[in-house]
Amino acid sequence: MKIVSSEGQFQGINHNRAMEPAHQPVYEMVTRTRTRTRTIAAGLVVANLALSGLLSKADNYNGNNTPPADGGYRAEACESAKQYHYEHAGFNAPGNTGGGNSRADVNTDTNWFRFPVNFQVHMLSTNKIGATTLYKAQMDQLDVTNSNNGAIMGLDPSTNSTGATAVQTNPAGWFIESFFNLNLRQSLDGGHTYTPQPTHVVLTNHNPPVFAMAPLLPPLGGRYGGETNSKIFFCTNFSSPCCTNGIIITNVIHTGFSTNFPPPPRGSNAVHTFSSTVSFNISMDNGLSFSAASAPAVVTVSVAHRTNDLFDPDTGRTTMVLDTEMTQLDISGGTLPAGVKLRQSPAMPSDGITTILSNGPSSYMISSSFNIMPELSLDNGSTWIPTCICKRMKHIPPPDYPSTCLSNAPLGFWRLNELSGTTAFNSGSLGPTANGTDTSIVQGDPGANLTGMGANNFAYSFNTTAFVDINSSSLNLNTVTVAAWVRIPTGFLSAIVSRGTNSWRLYIDNGGHAVFQTGQGGAAASTAPVDDAQWHMLAGVYTSSTFIEQIFVDGVLAGPISSATVPGNPTIHTQIGAAPDGSQARFFGDIAQVAVFNQALTAAQIQTLRTAAGGPPSSPTPVLTISPGLGTSFDITCFFGTTVQRTYSLSSSPNWTTIGSNASPYILTVTPTTNAAFFRLVR
Known part of the structure; x- marks a missing residue:
């Protein structure tokens, strides 16, 4: 339940959606602590305000050569349709009141304006557990005035705008978690009437990895x-x-x-x-x-x-x-x-x-x-x-994997993401003339769970009887690159993409290794097996001018280079999940994103393909928020499928008891007693 922040920001979301986990803007980051720019606390408590009524992105960019003596800071939000820039001063140490005069610099589509901003914040250190210090926070004032049109944005004085911050020290910086519930209001007539604009802001990442x-x-x-x-x-x-x-x-x-x-x-x-x-x-x-x-x-x-x-x-x-x-x-x-x-x-x-x-x-x-x-x-x-x-x-x-793959002009690119019918559509340059026909295919298996695999990321499931047949003589190639994503639970001699023993073929051997072979010559095989039930990107490359075969696994050359003969079989079909001449067994597992190129892609191009697929999606950071309830009670809200636990003593061996299910969100109402209680999240 922490954010590691390097370029921290407050990001606004609509308040009535703040309880939905999909809308919790929390990511992991690293907070900078450079010798020449060493500020932190002020960046946690001042929001960057859009005149529309929602909080926009605000980045803690410490751009001054030295920090102000009073702990003020310079924060700039450098990207969005409208741009905002603040020069804040007068922020005192946590536990005191900070505030001052600021400015908001706003870029519209064709111009740039400057507005005055006034703010006032209280922060109070409430507890310290190990290396983590907890703070209560309250924003007493945040006023933005546009003298050009009478628009005013500020806090509702009849209610409190509260928040909390946790700061954990680390040799390289700080782990930080911080939020505010701001009861904003907006006037478009110089302050005669106001419209409520409640907003929840959380310190979050503007630089996802x-x-x-x-x-x-x-x-x-x-x-x-x-x-x-x-x-x-x-x-x-x-x-x-x-x-x-x-x-x-x-x-x-x-x-x-x-x-x-x-x-x-x-x-x-x-x-x-x-x-x-x-x-x-x-x-x-x-x-x-x-x-x-x-x-x-x-x-x-x-x-x-x-x-x-x-x-x-x-x-x-x-x-x-x-x-x-x-x-x-x-x-x-x-x-x-x-x-x-x-x-x-x-x-x-x-x-x-x-x-x-x-x-x-x-x-x-x-x-x-x-x-x-x-x-x-x-x-x-x-x-x-x-x-x-x-x-x-x-x-x-980079652009996603399908886009990057197509940018290299494949003759055939079958994503195998169809959910119905018996046609595997080709989006390569050969177009519909190289569409495939499905036999016994199970459609709609999940594709590789990577961030760059594109929309409609599905795969075909093969069960040793299924295959896709492609009737195109244009795939009879001398120089060729064949790429495919595969998930293989158990390896045995079976075809992935093949034109038979006299042509090119990408397959799995009895040891679960990825193999690429052309003609009757040698074969390039991966050193390590790939039958681990995980998704892998395989690519086989043959260069006819040098008679060289290569096999790549996940973008890396995966085995010794092999010499081969020139492939050639102009009449035979191409098949996915089977060999058209029956020389290899039919495939068992999942296949997706099959591409055939009439060129030998370089190692750098294959690496770019793998990079475009991205990495695993980031696991949402667990969020624990505490907010006032009715009377003397308060609510603890747990997001992202974690479990709430409680103990009444932080001894060397505390007895943690699970009190909340792992549903998301889980809301626990607590009525304080004379006994201290401590809460934590368990992933």
């Missing part, structure tokens, strides 16, 4: 981007509204990194320079029209590996924590308009943070982001125009 196959930076095949339709404005001054020069950039994607580096050892740092490509949409007429542009970039990044990595006692796993700063980003050429160049401001820091968690061999979860302050030149770099507000560029997933 993304699957990667290696712990390298930038991530292999990685992409950095902002929120969709987030806009970058370039200003000639910073009054309200911002005076733009009519140039707007949106939908930025930073990718194509020329080199990937391993992180430096703990307690050390490294500086890397590499090339890349930045693509975006650009408007030269203040947003009336946009055109696509792409240009090469030169990037320099400083990476500092913290002395202590982050150990999570709940999982027993350690997360690598790296502080980063982009010291150079120069973009020019390509399809940019004549005279236009872009760069990261040399006068402003572009700091970021990266975390790397290992899930096992060739399986890592990487969270990474940078806050950038771009500048624009219209005269080839003689003069530069700054942007209104910072932008966050974060590591984002």
Whole structure:
């Protein structure tokens, strides 16, 4: 029940849906504790307010070179359709009252405005258990006024807006959990009438981790981007509204990194320079029209590996924590308009943070982001125009597996996700001429439970009598790549995708190994078996010019390279789950996402395919909230299928008793007595 926060934020959700587990915006993150920017408490208690009445995303970006002496902080939300920026000051130590004057900078579709914000917060330390300190919190004031149209947003003075925060120390930072129940109200007539806008806000993750196959930076095949339709404005001054020069950039994607580096050892740092490509949409007429542009970039990044990595006692796993700063980003050429160049401001820091968690061999979860302050030149770099507000560029997933697969132009791509009928539809370039016909197939089995497998992620189940027949002579290929996702409970000599013994075939041997073979020559077999009832991506590659066969398992070359003969059998059909000449038994298990290419995909392309499939979906973080009930009672609410336990003593061996079922949500009403009681969640 904790959040590890690096770029914390409050995210608003509609209050009447706050009890639904699907709408609990809680993720795991890491809180930065850099020497030059070391603030934490203020970032937990000030929400970022949208004039629509819902709380928007707010990121604790500590961008100042040194923190204010009073513990104030700078928080910026750099992406969303509307942008908000706050400079808060006057926040005192927990246990006192904090507040002050702030500002809200708002980006609309075509402009930028600034509004005053006033806030007041109480925090009181209530208990400390081990390394965890618990705080009560109450927000007494949060007022935003738009003098342009009379809109006012603030707290209802007749009710309390309360919350709670838990902070657990860790050598690499803090584990933090925090929430507020804000009783907001909104006026559109200068304060004459108000409409209630109750909102529940939770400190949550704006940088969810993304699957990667290696712990390298930038991530292999990685992409950095902002929120969709987030806009970058370039200003000639910073009054309200911002005076733009009519140039707007949106939908930025930073990718194509020329080199990937391993992180430096703990307690050390490294500086890397590499090339890349930045693509975006650009408007030269203040947003009336946009055109696509792409240009090469030169990037320099400083990476500092913290002395202590982050150990999570709940999982027993350690997360690598790296502080980063982009010291150079120069973009020019390509399809940019004549005279236009872009760069990261040399006068402003572009700091970021990266975390790397290992899930096992060739399986890592990487969270990474940078806050950038771009500048624009219209005269080839003689003069530069700054942007209104910072932008966050974060590591984002690639397009999903089906999209990535199709981008490599397969002749055949059978997702095998049909739920009815007897046709396995081909979405590859051969189209319906290579549709398959099902025999004895059980449809609708769940596909691989990975984040990038796309919508309608189902599979075909094969039971040693089922198969799919594809009648297309165009699949008689010399150079070929065959890819498929399989789940095999028990391995025996059986076909996955085959054109028979005289052509190419991907199959399982009697030892449960994945094998790819062409013609009558040698076979490339995986060193380790794959019949473990888990989903695996298999890919066999044959290059006719070199007579080389390769077998890949989960994106990695999985066995020795083999020499082979050129395949050839122009008349025979292709079958999934069977061999058309009966040379191998029919398959037992699940098959999905079968693709055949008339090219030898490179190791990097196959790795990109596996990366696109993503990693396992994140397990929802258990949430325990405590809220006032009737009279002197209070409610404990448990989400995400965990169990509530209680003890009356925190001795060395406390006696925990289960008091709540694992239904979600489970609400327990507690009436206080003279005896102290302690509660916990059990996964």
